[in-house]
Amino acid sequence: MTEVILEARNVYKTFQISAGAFRPKRPLHAVNGVSLKVHRGEVLGLVGESGCGKTTLAKMLLGLLPQSSGELLVDGEPVGDAHRLHTARMIQPIFQDPYSSLNPRKSVGAIITLPLKVQNEPNPETWRKRVEDILDIVGLPKQVYGNYPNQLSGGQRQRVAVARALINRPQVVICDEPTSALDVSVQSQILNLLQDLREELGLTYVLISHNLAVVEHMATRMAVMYLGRVVEEGESQRLFKEPRHPYTRALLQSVLTPEPDLGIPDAHLGAVYPNPVDPPSGCTFHPRCIDVMGNCSREAPSPIPTENGHVECHLYDTDAAA
Numbered sequence: 001m002t003e004v005i006l007e008a009r010n011v012y013k014t015f016q017i018s019a020g021a022f023r024p025k026r027p028l029h030a031v032n033g034v035s036l037k038v039h040r041g042e043v044l045g046l047v048g049e050s051g052c053g054k055t056t057l058a059k060m061l062l063g064l065l066p067q068s069s070g071e072l073l074v075d076g077e078p079v080g081d082a083h084r085l086h087t088a089r090m091i092q093p094i095f096q097d098p099y100s101s102l103n104p105r106k107s108v109g110a111i112i113t114l115p116l117k118v119q120n121e122p123n124p125e126t127w128r129k130r131v132e133d134i135l136d137i138v139g140l141p142k143q144v145y146g147n148y149p150n151q152l153s154g155g156q157r158q159r160v161a162v163a164r165a166l167i168n169r170p171q172v173v174i175c176d177e178p179t180s181a182l183d184v185s186v187q188s189q190i191l192n193l194l195q196d197l198r199e200e201l202g203l204t205y206v207l208i209s210h211n212l213a214v215v216e217h218m219a220t221r222m223a224v225m226y227l228g229r230v231v232e233e234g235e236s237q238r239l240f241k242e243p244r245h246p247y248t249r250a251l252l253q254s255v256l257t258p259e260p261d262l263g264i265p266d267a268h269l270g271a272v273y274p275n276p277v278d279p280p281s282g283c284t285f286h287p288r289c290i291d292v293m294g295n296c297s298r299e300a301p302s303p304i305p306t307e308n309g310h311v312e313c314h315l316y317d318t319d320a321a322a
């Protein structure tokens with residue numbers, strides 16, 4: 001197993017949510033005790049419904065949001081204020097929407113040069129050459145250096161966002177829905193570019209996506225989040241073939257197929273996603289679970305080790321089954 005480049009140790013993030021005038025604020029546990037290890041060269045796919053805590057976790061990994069408790073480490077160094085430049089050098093984001101993530105008033109050259117300035121890179125006279133080199137690597141002609149984002153197509157803008165993320169040669173890239181704002185015709189080009197760059201530059205990715213086909217195509221490992229917890233984690237091919245957690249099974253069953261006769265798949269998720277301010281007792285998935293058992297509403301399941309990962313479900317709890 002390769003070295004761990006990114007690690008979350010029992011990380012919590014709690015927001016205090018207003019419940020209305022004259023009412024006390026209530027805690028919302030957006031991330032509720034997450035422990036994860038990402039090894040160098042892996043692509044960790046982070047999946048789950050909206051509001052499950054994926055983006056909050058990603059923001060904490062980037063040092064954009066402090067955790068309430070627990071530890072986040074990138075290459076063995078804590079992520080956070082005191083280590084902001086180190087964190088930014090090691091880990092960079094690519095966001096969903098290249099239309100809003102690029103400053104429309106700055107030229108492509110200025111956008112990609114900014115991280116070099118922030119990191120006080122030496123030899124400013126070489127910066128233009130470095131920018132032109134990274135433009136070449138992401139498949140853009142160096143003539144776009146003086147262009148503005150509105151002069152580029154969606155796919156070209158996302159390539160600029162990739163170039164900006166990679167100019168300081170980070171070790172880890174957090175890809176937050178990197179293709180969902182793009183036309184279908186250019187989505188695969190950007191995914192292939194990310195794949196090629198990972199191999200060429202030895203990058204590690206955390207890939208957040210609603211699109212399970214994208215995760216299956218890219219990810220080597222997968223972590224499934226539900227109400228702030230990683231309920232199942234493991235090698236991606238194994239999870240797609242033999243999902244263990246009932247929620248993982250439901251997510252995979254909910255994928256639309258290109259067969260019109262098969263209609264809209266029934267994921268058996270039943271009740272709506274619960275209110276995270278008032279989560280269900282015991283296993284928080286129990287109101288929607290088709291395998292629910294007597295103890296599920298009373299006792300929260302603990303992580304149970306699997307080969308190369310874990311699952312949180314009483315179905316695999318040998319003590320409870322005994």
Ligand code: SF4
Binds near residue numbers: 246291292312315
């Ligand atoms: Fe379903 Fe119980 Fe497993 Fe939760 S612990 S996922 S309710 S079987």
